[in-house]
Amino acid sequence: MIQRMTHVRISVRDEARPSPQVLDxxxxxxxxxxxxxxxxxxxxxxxxxxxxxxxxxxxxxKIAVLxxxxxxxxxxxxxxxA
Numbered sequence: 001m002i003q004r005m006t007h008v009r010i011s012v013r014d015e016a017r018p019s020p021q022v023l024d025x026x027x028x029x030x031x032x033x034x035x036x037x038x039x040x041x042x043x044x045x046x047x048x049x050x051x052x053x054x055x056x057x058x059x060x061x062k063i064a065v066l067x068x069x070x071x072x073x074x075x076x077x078x079x080x081x082a
């Protein structure tokens with residue numbers, strides 16, 4: 001029996017500052033998900049593709065949060081006026 005995920009959550013270890021390794025792992029996950037080719041003729045593949053897209057979106061959101069946390073204090077955002 002295949003159990004469908006209804007919610008995808010990526011958690012990061014509880015640290016004062018996140019590890020750059022977590023960012024690398026999330027980026028690697030996104031690359032792997034982007035490489036995957038859905039095989040729509042297989043049973044359950046539509047659900048798998050939808051879950052993979054949700055996981056990718058969550059990984060991108062987590063990367064944005066972690067990058068902002070890793071940014072040195074006082075550093076300007078890209079594109080910010082000087």
